[in-house]
Amino acid sequence: MAGGAVRAEQVSATRESILTAAERLFAERGVYAVSNRQVSEAAGQGNNAAVGYHFGTKADLVRAIIRKHQARVEENRVRLLAGIGDSTDVRDWVDCLVRPILEHLAELGSPTWFARFCAQVMTDPALQQIMVEESLSSPSLREVIEGFNRCLPDLPADVRAERGAMARQLIVHVPAEREQALAERIPTPRSSWRDAATGLADAVVGIWLAPVTPVPGT
Amino acid sequence: MAGGAVRAEQVSATRESILTAAERLFAERGVYAVSNRQVSEAAGQGNNAAVGYHFGTKADLVRAIIRKHQARVEENRVRLLAGIGDSTDVRDWVDCLVRPILEHLAELGSPTWFARFCAQVMTDPALQQIMVEESLSSPSLREVIEGFNRCLPDLPADVRAERGAMARQLIVHVPAEREQALAERIPTPRSSWRDAATGLADAVVGIWLAPVTPVPGT
DNA sequence: GCGAATGTAAGTCAGGTGCTTGACTTAGCT
DNA sequence: AGCTAAGTCAAGCACCTGACTTACATTCGC
Numbered sequence: 001m002a003g004g005a006v007r008a009e010q011v012s013a014t015r016e017s018i019l020t021a022a023e024r025l026f027a028e029r030g031v032y033a034v035s036n037r038q039v040s041e042a043a044g045q046g047n048n049a050a051v052g053y054h055f056g057t058k059a060d061l062v063r064a065i066i067r068k069h070q071a072r073v074e075e076n077r078v079r080l081l082a083g084i085g086d087s088t089d090v091r092d093w094v095d096c097l098v099r100p101i102l103e104h105l106a107e108l109g110s111p112t113w114f115a116r117f118c119a120q121v122m123t124d125p126a127l128q129q130i131m132v133e134e135s136l137s138s139p140s141l142r143e144v145i146e147g148f149n150r151c152l153p154d155l156p157a158d159v160r161a162e163r164g165a166m167a168r169q170l171i172v173h174v175p176a177e178r179e180q181a182l183a184e185r186i187p188t189p190r191s192s193w194r195d196a197a198t199g200l201a202d203a204v205v206g207i208w209l210a211p212v213t214p215v216p217g218t
Numbered sequence: 219m220a221g222g223a224v225r226a227e228q229v230s231a232t233r234e235s236i237l238t239a240a241e242r243l244f245a246e247r248g249v250y251a252v253s254n255r256q257v258s259e260a261a262g263q264g265n266n267a268a269v270g271y272h273f274g275t276k277a278d279l280v281r282a283i284i285r286k287h288q289a290r291v292e293e294n295r296v297r298l299l300a301g302i303g304d305s306t307d308v309r310d311w312v313d314c315l316v317r318p319i320l321e322h323l324a325e326l327g328s329p330t331w332f333a334r335f336c337a338q339v340m341t342d343p344a345l346q347q348i349m350v351e352e353s354l355s356s357p358s359l360r361e362v363i364e365g366f367n368r369c370l371p372d373l374p375a376d377v378r379a380e381r382g383a384m385a386r387q388l389i390v391h392v393p394a395e396r397e398q399a400l401a402e403r404i405p406t407p408r409s410s411w412r413d414a415a416t417g418l419a420d421a422v423v424g425i426w427l428a429p430v431t432p433v434p435g436t
Numbered sequence: 437g438c439g440a441a442t443g444t445a446a447g448t449c450a451g452g453t454g455c456t457t458g459a460c461t462t463a464g465c466t
Numbered sequence: 467a468g469c470t471a472a473g474t475c476a477a478g479c480a481c482c483t484g485a486c487t488t489a490c491a492t493t494c495g496c
Contacts, residue, residue, distance in 0.1 A: 161407050173341075189376040207424045
């Protein structure tokens with residue numbers, strides 16, 4: 001089984017260097033403020049068409065970056081999910097939502113760029129769709145969503161959807177803000193990703209359990 | 219006092235049409251995905267340099283769009299602020315944070331683009347600073363922040379900062395998501411901006427009042 | 437009224453973009 | 467050993483961008 005090992009190794013390394021460079025540049029300067037050329041150069045590829053060759057369009061590159069991280073996040077989530085069984089404590093399910101991601105950021109070492117990258121992709125009208133597709137492809141994530149539904153049977157479906165969206169917004173943008181603060185050497189409220197996860201989970205639980213103010217006509 | 223009235227009128231109309239076109243295009247396609255040329259053309263200005271002539275760089279244009287709306291939001295907030303006096307109910311202060319903005323979106327009629335525009339500006343590493351500057355220039359906003367501090371004296375300063383940031387994220391991105399859903403004719407959890415404000419305020423209050431999980435070493 | 441001033445229109449320009457093309461290099465097969 | 471296939475590289479393409487220049491139309495101070 002020595003078929004093409006060296007070659008495949010090189011290709012893989014080139015792809016990896018492009019992904020890493022792109023993730024960094026996108027996070028720091030904005031996805032659309034960085035050209036494929038700049039990505040290729042930053043990745044040490046003299047070829048200005050390296051991105052196009054290996055990935056295609058910028059959207060495809062973005063998708064590849066997401067997938068690269070998703071596997072690790074998925075692992076973390078599956079592990080956590082196994083530990084809580086069929087708990088009916090909202091906190092357990094929130095942890096399954098929050099911790100896998102922040103754990104992953106912690107594992108990446110320092111500095112990281114993935115959180116800022118995700119925040120931008122989620123906010124861009126053209127790229128958002130990609131992120132949503134890739135996220136919903138995770139079976140464990142669907143499982144967590146069902147867990148919430150079981151935990152909060154009394155919450156009206158509309159409010160459940162509304163608060164789910166809010167939780168998602170926080171989970172995307174709060175880590176991004178912390179990551180940016182770390183990059184700029186600005187003090188952060190929490191000293192580690194682990195503690196930040198605790199603070200974020202506190203807030204998300206607060207959202208889910210907040211009283212629902214009735215509105216006229218419902 | 220008829221000095222330059224007609225001329226000034228024209229200039230004002232041109233500026234306004236550029237601002238409106240830019241806000242719309244930026245919201246729909248992304249700030250950096252739209253060139254100044256496209257903005258000029260969409261504004262009905264044959265001159266491809268109209269944006270540069272009237273505003274300067276793209277960052278200056280973004281700032282002008284923000285300022286155009288800020289005055290109305292400020293009015294709403296001042297009015298609301300006058301009604302609550304020195305209340306110690308967190309809900310009152312959250313309303314002062316949330317309602318002025320969503321009221322403004324309601325006043326704009328339908329469709330709107332401002333919420334999506336703001337979400338993008340806040341997420342872009344280069345433009346974020348502009349938004350922060352313009353926002354903090356509002357005296358009433360500072361007043362609201364002080365109100366929170368008075369309401370929640372027992373909350374550790376770190377947690378207060380953390381949750382303030384979270385509230386900000388929600389206030390920016392939740393309206394943007396609703397606006398997008400409206401634009402795409404997707405059903406929304408709430409039938410009006412007013413009700414959406416209630417739902418958002420519920421969640422933000424939930425964040426502020428959530429129990430703080432102690433972490434080791436603090 | 438009339439010239440100066442000013443906003444608009446239109447065209448030009450250098451630089452940068454994504455994409456394509458073709459030559460070069462190298463691994464792996466026969 | 468030589469051939470094939472695939473990754474890399476360099477150059478060129480048409481297009482678009484922001485910035486600049488020039489010509490035109492309208493308004494306002496005199």
